Amino acid sequence: MIDVKxxxxxxxxxxxxxxxxxxxxKGEVIGVIGKNGSGKTTLLKIISGILKPTEGNIYLNSxxxxxxxxxxxxxxxxxxxxxxxxxxxxxNIGDEKIKHEISFFKLEEHTKKRPNELSKGLKQRLSxxxxxxxxxxxxxxxxxxxxxxxxxxxxxxNKILDLKKSGKTILYITHEDEEVExxxxxxxxxxxxLMKFLGTIEEFWKEYERFVYVTFSENKKTKxxxxxxxxxxxxxxxxxxxIGIREFLSGGIENE
Numbered sequence: 001m002i003d004v005k006x007x008x009x010x011x012x013x014x015x016x017x018x019x020x021x022x023x024x025x026k027g028e029v030i031g032v033i034g035k036n037g038s039g040k041t042t043l044l045k046i047i048s049g050i051l052k053p054t055e056g057n058i059y060l061n062s063x064x065x066x067x068x069x070x071x072x073x074x075x076x077x078x079x080x081x082x083x084x085x086x087x088x089x090x091x092n093i094g095d096e097k098i099k100h101e102i103s104f105f106k107l108e109e110h111t112k113k114r115p116n117e118l119s120k121g122l123k124q125r126l127s128x129x130x131x132x133x134x135x136x137x138x139x140x141x142x143x144x145x146x147x148x149x150x151x152x153x154x155x156x157x158n159k160i161l162d163l164k165k166s167g168k169t170i171l172y173i174t175h176e177d178e179e180v181e182x183x184x185x186x187x188x189x190x191x192x193x194l195m196k197f198l199g200t201i202e203e204f205w206k207e208y209e210r211f212v213y214v215t216f217s218e219n220k221k222t223k224x225x226x227x228x229x230x231x232x233x234x235x236x237x238x239x240x241x242x243i244g245i246r247e248f249l250s251g252g253i254e255n256e
Contacts, residue, residue, distance in 0.1 A: 007056035031184035062137035072127030101129035121152025
């Protein structure tokens, strides 16, 4: 579990995180969402111990924590397999665990390649495999699927779901609404370093209402409507597109 109480972070006179408090349960995935500069990465780095908070406290039920950044940190001189073996040796982890992670992340064909020979998706899969060697109880993911190929996204999101089933506590920064809906139990929304919302996706839309774009048949114009207004429409329409959470938060909802 993760218990964050009134955590803030200041650089000079600028607060990048202010009075953040929440509790994450065992076996729960919380999606951390917000615009760039809202404090998401700062929050994860504070929880991981990379950064010290200016104020507030964090209580964890385990010291086995893995922080997986958006840009993997790998040893360029070593092959994929050598990277895994190097980090495994630091923690006295045996070959069976290495084989298991290579198999799950489908890295068998790439074990002799060095990081500069790997695609972005393969680098991220390797980074996750390394981070999970210690079987952490708390996992902090900073946009692990950003800009990845379809196969890598599927493998990584499936791994997150497996970790969730095994009782891990996960904080997950993502820009993908589809991943939020599929993976996250709750969402934590940050805006200018402050918590704007914490709750389920259903609770979010109950509070902020769900909007849709509707394209009408006659003039092909598109309008923004509340989803409950669809039942009262008298005009024929040819297309309906829902507004994602990130689009809603970015202020991007306007008539097209």
